[in-house]
Amino acid sequence: MEKYTNHFFNNIRKKLEEWEVAETITHQEVYRFxxxxxxSASILGLHKIGESAKGLMDSMDETEEREWSMNDINHELYDIIEYCYLYEGDALKSKAVEGKQKRQGDEPVVLIIDDDTTFLMFMKDRLESMGWYVVPVANPEKAIMSYYDVRPDCAIIxxxxxxxxxxxxxxxxKKKMKQQFIPTVMVSVDDSKEIRMKSYSMGADDFIQKPFDFDEFVVRVRRQLERKKQIEELVLIDELTHVYNRKYLAEAYAQIKFDWERSKNxxxxxxxxxDHFKKVNDQYGHLMGDQVLKSFASLLxxxxxxxxIVFRYGGEEFIILFPNTPLKDAYGYLNALRESFSHQVFTEDESFTCTFSAGLxxxxxxxxxxxxxxxxxxxALYEAKNSGRNCVKIDSNISGNQHLKMIKVAIVDDDPIIRTIMxxxxxxxxxxxSVEYDIHxxxxxxxFLESQWHQESACLVILDGVMPRMDGLEVLEQLRKKKDTDRYxxxxxxxxxxxxxxxxxxQLGADDYxxxxxxxxxxEARLGQLLKRMR
Known part of the structure; x- marks a missing residue:
């Protein structure tokens, strides 16, 4: 049976490869497929594929005059192709991702820097099973760039x-990030007094000897993550509204300068x-005024x-930084916030609402x-106030040209099923x-290496390790030899x-695996994390 099942999947691959290079595919050919x-699928015990194919076939008219594109194939046959991947990988249950929730983007980000790749793999597997996001780096030089790129909550060195x-x-x-606290934990097999004292004297927040008990390691790192949160709340967080205070503006702008010099986004x-916040305090009291400020900050x-990044600049004035965001998009976000805040109802003897004005x-x-x-x-804010308030005004000196961020995504894999899934x-x-994905x-x-398509743009490369003509590791090695390797x-x-x-x-500098x-x-979560670092 296994021989026939393999033949079944190979036929699907062959057909997908034929269609990938065809300008159009006739409807009759798709129907016959x-x-x-x-x-065949149900006979081989591949019931999900058979049921999905049967349902699609019943919805098709064999005599219809239609030309299909590969995009049409990907869209209408995607469920079948996905089932092929799941069956062949013996991972049908994984579609539900048992025992692990989809990442929400707020999990702790831990940067681990160690040239022992076995240690990196072990730590990545164990910590990510807890829901943390781990960035493993085997090259210390790459670690310095990753520190800015990843913005970790803790670094293990x-x-x-x-x-x-x-x-x-x-x-x-420690020299580059004086205004922002990110805890660092040094690890080493050398537990000598000299090494420990040097670690602490240079600013390390903890020292853990290898080999260590994993549970104890997690407790100590989690303590550093909590400490970071507490320090941020005490030093950089406004006590009333719990958003950043103006002390954090310099660090945030420094990060913008670094990002802009690389990406020009x-x-x-x-x-x-x-609007009219003084009237709120005068009419309803300062306690209610504080409640309005807290509600406004919470909404932001x-x-x-x-x-x-949201800041309380002072009084009833707030600042929002929109990274990697064209003016048109930022304007749309602000208007949506303005509309939402105008519908919030506050109650103190009588009900009332508030609005805000903004300059962008x-x-x-x-x-x-x-x-x-x-x-x-x-x-621009002053102009909004003079225009009747409750509106957003853009700096009048800005031209109408808008930026569109294009991120190229290269899928390099000899398996057409994987290419379709990706x-x-x-x-x-x-x-x-404002973001477009150009997928190739x-x-x-x-x-891939010979293509000019990716030569001058930021590019995410999804790279298979085993391929004909050139191994994926060889491709990675060639990319890391490029002068502009940071683009990839x-x-x-x-x-x-x-x-x-x-x-x-x-060792060659893969960003994830x-x-x-x-x-x-x-x-999907891993791709989302990598693309977020590119935006």
């Missing part, structure tokens, strides 16, 4: 690594002011995106002081209106059971 699947040592990495982190800043936190500008030159951009946004998942990932598939590594984020896929291949991919057969929701 679906008819064949409906008859090994003391001894090839060609450098963890103290150099620790020193860089648009950033926007808005100044918001609650809840209804902005994860990457947006796009940061086009990060070399200018942030105060300059605040003045521009504040001028294309569908990426195309359906959440995105801002490649059957092998050679055709690489997710390695491997079906090999040997950990040697995963180890090598980490997954082992086939992978869970589709987990794949």
């Amino acid at each position: 679906v008819h064949s699947l409906a008859g 090994d003391v001894y690594m090839n060609e450098t040592n963890g103290f150099e990495v620790l020193d860089f982190f 648009p950033y926007c800043v808005a100044v918001l002011d609650i 936190k809840e209804e902005t995106r994860v990457q947006d 500008t796009e940061i086009s030159d990060v070399n200018k002081p942030f105060e300059d951009w605040l003045k521009v946004a504040d001028t 294309t569908d998942i990426v195309s359906k990932l959440p995105r801002e209106e 598939t490649f059957k092998d590594g050679v055709s 984020k690489v997710l390695m896929l491997t079906s090999r059971k040997s950990e040697k291949d995963i180890s090598r991919s980490l 997954m082992t086939k057969p992978f869970k589709l929701l987990e794949l």
